[in-house]
Amino acid sequence: MNAEAAKGLSELLEQVTGFIYPNEIEMHWGILVVVYPYVTGVVAGAFILASMVKVFNVREVQPTYRLALLTALSFLLIAPLPLLLHLGHPLRSYEIFLTPNLQSAMAMFGFVYAWYLMGVLLLEIWFEYRGDLIRMARQERPPMRWIHRALSLFSTDVSEAAATFDKKAIKAITIIGIPSAFLLHGYVGFIFGSVKANPWWSSVLMPIVFLMSAIVSGIALVVFLYMVVTALRREPIDMRCLDTITSYLFYAVIVDFSLEALDFIHRLYQSEESVKILGKLITGKLFMSLFVLQILLGMFIPLAILVLAKMRGFNDDLRKLLYFIAVILIQVGIFSTRWNVVIGGQLFSKSFRGLMGYKMEVMGIEGLLAAVVLLAMPFVILAVLMRVLPTKRLDEQAGGPVMAGVRPVRPEA
Amino acid sequence: MNKRDFLKGLILFFPAGGLLDALAKEAGGAEKGAGADAAYDPAKHYYGMGIEIDKCIGCNRCVEACKTENNVPKEPFFFRTWVERYRVSRDGEATVESISVPGRGTREAPEDARETLRSFFVPKLCNQCAHPPCVQVCPVGATFSTADGVVLVDDKRCIGCRYCIQACPYSARYLNPHTKTADKCNFCYHRITKGLLPACVEVCPTQARVFGDLKSKASRLVRFRRMNKIHVLKPGLNTEPKVYYAQLDGEVR
Numbered sequence: 001m002n003a004e005a006a007k008g009l010s011e012l013l014e015q016v017t018g019f020i021y022p023n024e025i026e027m028h029w030g031i032l033v034v035v036y037p038y039v040t041g042v043v044a045g046a047f048i049l050a051s052m053v054k055v056f057n058v059r060e061v062q063p064t065y066r067l068a069l070l071t072a073l074s075f076l077l078i079a080p081l082p083l084l085l086h087l088g089h090p091l092r093s094y095e096i097f098l099t100p101n102l103q104s105a106m107a108m109f110g111f112v113y114a115w116y117l118m119g120v121l122l123l124e125i126w127f128e129y130r131g132d133l134i135r136m137a138r139q140e141r142p143p144m145r146w147i148h149r150a151l152s153l154f155s156t157d158v159s160e161a162a163a164t165f166d167k168k169a170i171k172a173i174t175i176i177g178i179p180s181a182f183l184l185h186g187y188v189g190f191i192f193g194s195v196k197a198n199p200w201w202s203s204v205l206m207p208i209v210f211l212m213s214a215i216v217s218g219i220a221l222v223v224f225l226y227m228v229v230t231a232l233r234r235e236p237i238d239m240r241c242l243d244t245i246t247s248y249l250f251y252a253v254i255v256d257f258s259l260e261a262l263d264f265i266h267r268l269y270q271s272e273e274s275v276k277i278l279g280k281l282i283t284g285k286l287f288m289s290l291f292v293l294q295i296l297l298g299m300f301i302p303l304a305i306l307v308l309a310k311m312r313g314f315n316d317d318l319r320k321l322l323y324f325i326a327v328i329l330i331q332v333g334i335f336s337t338r339w340n341v342v343i344g345g346q347l348f349s350k351s352f353r354g355l356m357g358y359k360m361e362v363m364g365i366e367g368l369l370a371a372v373v374l375l376a377m378p379f380v381i382l383a384v385l386m387r388v389l390p391t392k393r394l395d396e397q398a399g400g401p402v403m404a405g406v407r408p409v410r411p412e413a
Numbered sequence: 414m415n416k417r418d419f420l421k422g423l424i425l426f427f428p429a430g431g432l433l434d435a436l437a438k439e440a441g442g443a444e445k446g447a448g449a450d451a452a453y454d455p456a457k458h459y460y461g462m463g464i465e466i467d468k469c470i471g472c473n474r475c476v477e478a479c480k481t482e483n484n485v486p487k488e489p490f491f492f493r494t495w496v497e498r499y500r501v502s503r504d505g506e507a508t509v510e511s512i513s514v515p516g517r518g519t520r521e522a523p524e525d526a527r528e529t530l531r532s533f534f535v536p537k538l539c540n541q542c543a544h545p546p547c548v549q550v551c552p553v554g555a556t557f558s559t560a561d562g563v564v565l566v567d568d569k570r571c572i573g574c575r576y577c578i579q580a581c582p583y584s585a586r587y588l589n590p591h592t593k594t595a596d597k598c599n600f601c602y603h604r605i606t607k608g609l610l611p612a613c614v615e616v617c618p619t620q621a622r623v624f625g626d627l628k629s630k631a632s633r634l635v636r637f638r639r640m641n642k643i644h645v646l647k648p649g650l651n652t653e654p655k656v657y658y659a660q661l662d663g664e665v666r
Contacts, residue, residue: 002590005590006488006490009488009490013490013514019497019508019509019510019511021495021511021537021583021584022489022490022492022495022511022513022514023490023491023492023578023584023585023586023587024584025490026490026587026588028575028578028579028588029575029579083574086574087572087573087574088571088572088573088574088575088588088592088593088594089571089572089573089593089594090572092553092570092571092572092573093572095552095553095555095570095572096552096553096572099553099554099570100552100553100554101551101552101553101554103548103549103550104549104550104551104552104554104576105550106550106552106574106576107552107553109552191576194550195546195550195579195580196546196582196650197546197579197580197581197582197650198579345579346579349584350582350583350584350666351509351584351666352666353509353666
């Protein structure tokens with residue numbers, strides 16, 4: 001072990017209060033494992049928002065449909081990276097596919113991920129864009145012409161019958177996709193919720209709490225992106241769309257909060273062996289990230305803002321501003337939720353007699369910088385995707401050149 | 414030599430010869446077992462360990478022997494086995510320290526205003542659970558239960574995801590900073606399959622640690638389990654540990 005790492009662990013030893021088992025000084029799942037559930041949560045949430053249009057026929061949400069799909073795709077492409085970087089032996093990661101232990105919740109990651117990427121998301125996006133890709137390719141010059149032809153997998157059929165089939169296929173995929181999105185993120189919750197050794201994680205509600213917070217973060221992020229993208233394009237925002245989505249967001253936050261409150265009250269009321277140390281944990285090391293960031297800033301204030309925006313007859317601009325603040329706060333809140341689960345669960349000893357510290361490195365492979373880069377990457381991917389795949393249907397783009405609505409977008413990372 | 418002496422000699426000679434022959438066979442067999450691992454049949458053994466709390470004097474020799482025998486990193490953050498010291502005061506509050514971490518607890522009795530009600534040492538190690546959560550969660554099957562009841566880690570296959578470390582209720586696992594793979598006590602598997610004792614048991618000056626084969630009626634462990642009231646750590650988690658503690662205090666988790 002190198003001297004620097006030893007020194008780092010020695011410093012952590014100073015932060016220990018009470019008794020911990022000696023092997024517990026090292027924090028095993030750091031910031032990257034916080035990023036991972038946050039990213040998959042956005043995927044699941046964005047997809048579920050997209051499904052609103054296709055399965056539940058919520059027409060108002062249509063303007064965000066393609067944006068939501070592309071958001072889901074760009075985050076899904078990044079999702080395995082934090083896990084890969086965090087492995088002790090990344091080059092052996094293929095073992096998960098080759099010799100999976102079928103009893104292991106984590107072994108299912110590769111299969112759930114592959115299914116969701118290839119069985120659901122890419123397929124739905126392809127059917128959604130196929131007709132447009134063919135039509136765009138016909139009017140373009142190389143190299144975009146080649147790119148779009150290749151992306152349409154060289155299909156050429158733009159007949160009415162083909163378009164009808166596309167629609168049917170999308171509906172079928174969405175219907176399969178919703179439980180798949182639930183699986184993708186509920187399963188991440190199960191990875192934590194099934195660890196009986198850890199009372200902070202071990203909860204049957206964990207997959208459902210993960211799922212609801214995923215829906216919250218996904219919807220909020222799509223709202224954020226929709227507002228940024230329309231602003232960059234200097235287009236008017238569809239306020240009916242925004243009002244409808246934020247209503248869903250409001251209910252999702254309420255359900256998410258209720259579930260987390262239930263979990264909290266349940267633990268407090270049952271008052272098991274671990275209750276004392278968990279009490280010390282949340283009133284001490286987790287106070288800022290749990291009560292201030294997650295609950296106050298990430299839930300109560302956005303809820304109040306949303307209520308305010310709905311109840312009072314504010315004009316469009318003020319509502320936009322309120323919504324925008326609310327969705328940013330919600331992102332902060334959901335990221336804190338992930339932090340509190342992943343890091344919080346490793347800050348107390350399994351002897352229930354002491355608390356440990358966590359010192360995040362900045363530069364290292366599992367450091368803050370890596371996490372920021374990983375969180376920025378989906379936005380870069382999204383910007384590229386939006387250049388190739390317009391977020392508006394061709395028949396929606398009134399007049400002008402075909403690609404008018406697809407100016408380069410550089411959302412803030 | 415008269416007839417009587419001759420017959421007496423015969424009576425001694427034949428049983429003695431038979432005994433010597435049997436002993437020679439045993440010795441040869443043992444040596445063969447030691448020389449070739451192929452002769453070792455895991456299905457014929459089921460290992461466990463007994464720990465007699467009252468015999469542990471907190472000398473830490475087991476910890477040192479283990480680190481030396483198994484190339485455990487010397488830094489005080491990585492242990493396959495360690496020793497905890499418990500002090501229960503008159504008001505019922507327990508103070509726990511790990512005497513294996515330098516500076517985090519000493520072997521000398523600390524100054525304390527409160528009167529100590531009872532105090533004792535508890536050696537800890539991997540419990541080699543019969544129902545191990547670490548084996549259940551390992552995504553690639555790098556950690557597994559053997560037929561002889563030991564939980565092993567294959568460091569050629571471990572991907573270093575550390576789910577097993579999270580899943581172990583006893584925090585008996587650590588990530589080896591050199592191999593970047595999970596590591597923990599394996600009862601000195603390289604020794605016990607040759608008929609030797611684990612290093613910690615070998616060096617314990619008070620025989621607080623008892624190693625044995627639960628399938629052998631003559632094993633010390635079976636006798637230990639017969640002679641003592643036995644308890645295991647965190648039985649509520651249904652991990653079915655095979656490290657059995659005698660005189661275990663309720664404060665120990």
